[in-house]
Amino acid sequence: xxxxxxxxxxxxxxxxxxxxxxxxxxxxxxxxxxxxxxxxxxxxxxxxxxxxxxxxxxxxxxxxxxxxxxxxxxxxxxxxxxxxxxxxxxxxxxxxxxxxxxxxxxxxxxxxxxxxxxxxxxxxxxxxxxxxxxxxxxxxxxxxxxxxxxxxxxxxxxxxxxxxxxxxxxxxxxxxxxxxxxxxxxxxx
Amino acid sequence: xxxxxxxxxxxxxxxxxxxxxxxxxxxxxxxxxxxxxxxxxxxxxxxxxxxxxxxxxxxxxxxxxxxxxxxxxxxxxxxxxxxxxxxxxxxxxxxxxxxxxxxxxxxxxxxxxxxxxxxxxxxxxxxxxxxxxxxxxxxxxxxxxxxxxxxxxxxxxxxxxxxxxxxxxxxxxxxxxxxxxxxxxxxxx
DNA sequence: GACTTATTAAACATTGTGTTGTATATATAT
DNA sequence: ATATATATACAACACAATGTTTAATAAGTC
Numbered sequence: 001x002x003x004x005x006x007x008x009x010x011x012x013x014x015x016x017x018x019x020x021x022x023x024x025x026x027x028x029x030x031x032x033x034x035x036x037x038x039x040x041x042x043x044x045x046x047x048x049x050x051x052x053x054x055x056x057x058x059x060x061x062x063x064x065x066x067x068x069x070x071x072x073x074x075x076x077x078x079x080x081x082x083x084x085x086x087x088x089x090x091x092x093x094x095x096x097x098x099x100x101x102x103x104x105x106x107x108x109x110x111x112x113x114x115x116x117x118x119x120x121x122x123x124x125x126x127x128x129x130x131x132x133x134x135x136x137x138x139x140x141x142x143x144x145x146x147x148x149x150x151x152x153x154x155x156x157x158x159x160x161x162x163x164x165x166x167x168x169x170x171x172x173x174x175x176x177x178x179x180x181x182x183x184x185x186x187x188x189x
Numbered sequence: 190x191x192x193x194x195x196x197x198x199x200x201x202x203x204x205x206x207x208x209x210x211x212x213x214x215x216x217x218x219x220x221x222x223x224x225x226x227x228x229x230x231x232x233x234x235x236x237x238x239x240x241x242x243x244x245x246x247x248x249x250x251x252x253x254x255x256x257x258x259x260x261x262x263x264x265x266x267x268x269x270x271x272x273x274x275x276x277x278x279x280x281x282x283x284x285x286x287x288x289x290x291x292x293x294x295x296x297x298x299x300x301x302x303x304x305x306x307x308x309x310x311x312x313x314x315x316x317x318x319x320x321x322x323x324x325x326x327x328x329x330x331x332x333x334x335x336x337x338x339x340x341x342x343x344x345x346x347x348x349x350x351x352x353x354x355x356x357x358x359x360x361x362x363x364x365x366x367x368x369x370x371x372x373x374x375x376x377x378x
Numbered sequence: 379g380a381c382t383t384a385t386t387a388a389a390c391a392t393t394g395t396g397t398t399g400t401a402t403a404t405a406t407a408t
Numbered sequence: 409a410t411a412t413a414t415a416t417a418c419a420a421c422a423c424a425a426t427g428t429t430t431a432a433t434a435a436g437t438c
Contacts, residue, residue, distance in 0.1 A: 045417050113304050153346025154339040161338050181374040188373035198384050234386050
């Protein structure tokens with residue numbers, strides 16, 4: 001999996017920079033966070049920051065990428081009833097993963113969040129849905145794209161609300177609510 | 190309607206600042222736009238900018254507020270078949286309004302957009318939906334909030350996609366697609 | 379025409395930016 | 409263990425943007 005051997009120093013530098021950055025994001029908007037501030041907090045030289053990231057938005061992007069590929073890997077290693085469709089157990093897995101990383105997800109989906117990140121989250125299960133719908137349900141591809149966008153962004157919105165307000169609600173309830181809404185909508189086609 | 194008489198100079202200043210800012214937003218991310226840049230483009234003194242806005246994010250926020258209250262006013266002045274529910278003609282009105290202001294909406298919902306603005310857009314028809322669902326369909330209020338979030342953010346996502354990729358598709362097709370998906374989902378409860 | 383107020387220009391201290399050079403510490407490979 | 413490579417630390421730099429203040433001027437209002 002980890003093909004490139006990463007220098008432990010680099011690993012440490014990136015780790016503390018991310019930690020400090022995420023902590024700062026909890027208290028203030030990304031636009032108000034300076035590189036100097038991140039570096040002071042992480043006790044890393046500013047020149048070292050620039051050796052790895054171009055600015056705070058780049059750093060945020062890298063953190064997002066990592067999280068997304070982490071989820072994907074996590075899903076690939078799971079065995080699901082129906083790997084070609086989005087099943088209840090797959091959704092539950094996703095919700096559980098997000099809950100486990102709630103601290104980070106809240107920041108990335110909150111006010112200092114990134115619209116592009118929402119899109120990446122929603123793309124995680126895109127392939128499965130589109131192909132399942134167009135083949136078995138005979139929905140035309142253009143409509144399928146719209147419908148998918150609708151349900152996927154809607155799900156991200158529900159996830160935001162869940163993480164920030166109702167985190168105690170069990171993952172399976174969230175997953176089945178979404179599945180119920182989506183399936184009944186799809187069957188109208 | 191316009192109770193406070195606004196000095197023409199102030200009106201002009203705000204107008205050109207907004208114009209220049211929106212134009213800049215088309216070509217670069219908000220974080221890369223400086224106050225100086227906006228002012229140079231608008232030919233307005235920097236001190237004057239600070240007399241009205243604290244920074245570019247504040248300016249963006251004010252533009253968003255204006256757009257939202259403009260939509261709301263526009264909807265209040267429309268006569269709809271069923272003013273207590275979200276009807277097809279109301280949705281069509283909204284989509285037509287957004288299309289008329291596509292240039293601005295694309296910027297505000299795009300990469301330089303604001304997650305908070307998405308929420309404001311989705312709140313436009315919140316009251317009508319929640320009250321209609323909880324009264325006539327006997328959905329409990331907590332579920333109603335989740336379901337509303339799901340459909341509202343999903344709709345914003347569809348709007349983004351529509352504005353940026355398929356703006357030629359007629360507003361009524363978009364509105365009826367959303368209504369079809371939402372109504373069939375709701376009736377599962 | 380008298381008034382009020384917004385904008386301007388200039389100057390200012392402050393802060394952050396992005397880059398550079400050299401020295402040092404740490405990691406990897408033989 | 410030693411040699412080599414390289415990431416980091418540190419200090420210094422020129423530059424740009426920030427946010428505020430002043431007095432003068434322009435343009436608005438009544």
